[in-house]
């Protein structure tokens with residue numbers, strides 16, 4: 001667990017619906033004239049796709065001044081490459097749910113080899129894809145492999161049959177895979193492919209400082225569990241199940257406002273941890 005003071009803090013941030021938000025996920029429920037100004041941080045096919053509030057972008061910049069900030073996402077490398085977060089490129093980033101550890105934007109070959117060894121213990125992606133092809137109904141709009149590491153389906157949520165996701169999860173479990181439903185996407189991911197393993201690797205390489213994390217979905221559970229200090233928004237898969245832990249703070253706001261709030265919380269926690277560490281060291285000196 002925590003070894004505060006041994007290195008600069010590491011902050012692992014899930015991106016989608018945690019730090020950045022599509023138009024459908026903004027949840028701007030107040031009067032239009034009071035809506036926050038938004039910064040577009042992702043363009044896809046020449047159209048704006050993901051946003052954060054302008055103020056969240058400022059707070060993100062401040063956080064990068066206080067800690068190693070590590071984008072930690074289930075996005076593929078290409079999908080992550082489209083995201084233009086504030087400030088200079090992150091020295092470390094995690095893509096494909098831990099499948100890639102990017103160092104200055106380049107996949108770390110040692111990490112890739114470790115991931116390949118771990119994935120040899122579970123069903124191959126081809127078997128899962130075949131099953132998905134068989135059970136996909138007209139409610140499945142697209143089926144994709146992500147960097148040959150996991151699979152996901154883009155679905156029509158309104159037409160998704162009750163129990164379909166649970167049935168898929170039941171089929172996946174004995175094969176060493178798990179399922180997560182996020183917005184319009186159903187992910188099937190090998191159990192050994194975790195954000196937490198990659199986050200711990202980054203933390204070790206950064207000197208073993210306190211690990212902070214934020215995330216909103218089931219695929220973030222292990223990351224939030226392994227962190228010393230965790231935050232989640234009041235929306236998303238984890239909010240839907242009321243997931244809480246003693247070291248976890250939950251935002252009071254939802255949607256893009258929660259993205260801003262959780263960055264504020266993290267800056268405050270990073271700073272207070274630093275002061276409590278120096279205070280403890282002072283008391284012991």
Ligand SMILES: [Mg+2]
Pocket residue numbers: 014015016017018215216217
């Ligand atoms: Mg997310």
